[in-house]
Amino acid sequence: MSVNGEAVRVGTEADQTDEPGWEVDPDDDWALAVVATVGRQLRLRREAAGMRVGEFAAAVGYGEDLVHKIETGKRIPRPEYLDTADEVLGAGGLVAAMKEDVKKVRYPKKVRDLAQLEARAVEIGLYVCHSISGLLQTAEHARAAFESRQPAYSQEEVERMVAARVARQAIFEKEPAPTLSFVLEEAPLRRPLGGTMVWRGQLERLLEVGEMRNVTLQVMPTRCEVHPGLDGKIALLKFEDGSAVGRAEGAFNGRPTSEPRQLRLLELRYGTIRAQALPPRESLAFIEDLSGET
Template identity: 40%
Template sequence: MPHNDEPPVTLRIFGKQSRFLREQREMTRRELAGLIPYSESLIAMVERGERPPKPGYVDAVDQALGANGVLRVLIPDVAEKHHPAWAEEYVNLQAEALALHVYSTHFLHGLLQTEDYARAVFRSVRPSMEDEEIERSVQARLATQSLLTRKPACRMTFVLEEPVLQRKIGGPAVWEGELRNLLKLSELHNIQLQVMPLARETHAGMDGPMTLLETPDHHTIGYVEGHRGSYFLTEPDDVSVMSHVYGTLRSQALDAEASRDLIHRLLTGDARA
């Protein structure tokens, strides 16, 4: 599958068109920001195709630039979706997966997040997201969690770095609720959680987080996320390496019972937190 770092073509076209109209009127981004209820930085991101514009933004810019509907007509093609365009393909594949294997290093995978934890994660995103955008993203994330109890069941394993569990994203109450959620999820027959302890002196995960996903036709693909997008790995050699790394990570991590015990001790204050 192709690398998905590039912004969607529709967003790039809209961005170039809106920038062209602005420059034709010899107007700076700062001057445009003074005419509409949106920031200069947001205008820059939209013009580069990095942020999908809301319909209100398109209307405001169309009017401010005297575009006479040239931009407004593109709303159906560029309207913001629940998931970033570069993640849509992964979300669809995940919903149909026979098996999912995840290594997390900075925060919990979306399938493991409570509503409050997910909201805190999106509030941490920079550039900052608007409140409405955050709530749509939270609800979209929660919708993916139907996979946890889907029938037939999806087989899932998660290797979590210990600092992921110690990091109190959203504050103590949100953190405690998330730990309780992990203990509850660990009781599901199709889910296995393992913690990679800080005390571990050898570590196979130096290349960072990753996901392995088994499709309905029994093909395994790799998925890696980055700052500006994501990409799939489908070549057998690449998938083989990722599978080897993940297998080693699982052998280095605490087993499921010890991991559950660590989570419980973090929750009760009997372990470093």
């Protein structure tokens, strides 16, 4: 960033080179194309401004090697890198505007596809058997969950997936707000994943979301001997045009379905699960009691 004609360092090459989650997924064609396009635009604007790589690197406060990697589409630029580059190159906001596409590149393709469906939905119903729904997880809880997987993910993969999971939660800020319902099992709520502080933060987040007017949150108590969700997760998404998509572990080979008969079956299962779970007010009181135990 340039202030009064003097370059001010806003970061170092190590800041981004060592930070996980900024490599481009070599199997994600869309991501590769976006990063290559952004890098090419940055290079063309730098050259049009008459700046060599070294001059530009000094002006934005990053190393020459990182600038080269970004311009050749081998590294995802951070948002602040684009903001600073926009100012240094006098781009009038055109470079900074690329942040939205670049932000999406960090997320795995299957997560992007899921987020697009959720963003379109006017009604979402989710039952999760063995964990807390990703839409409800705090970043700390999500990180602890991903770090517990075997075989272990790399730290870069963990951070990429945490960022993607948290980004999906923008759905809670959408206007008009979609109707959301969640049914969570009691057992995962009692598991102090990530330690006491992370557990407490997760329970507090559930209480916060559960108080939203467009959200219904219910707890399935372990004393309930049997219900239609014991095979695993059930998800139902309905859209403004009347179409819908559903998915259930243990049904239809676990694949998403839009077939009316199969959707009716999933709606029946999900409706039965909701009927057997604690009512919303009792569910929040149950979670509040758990929070007090932390």
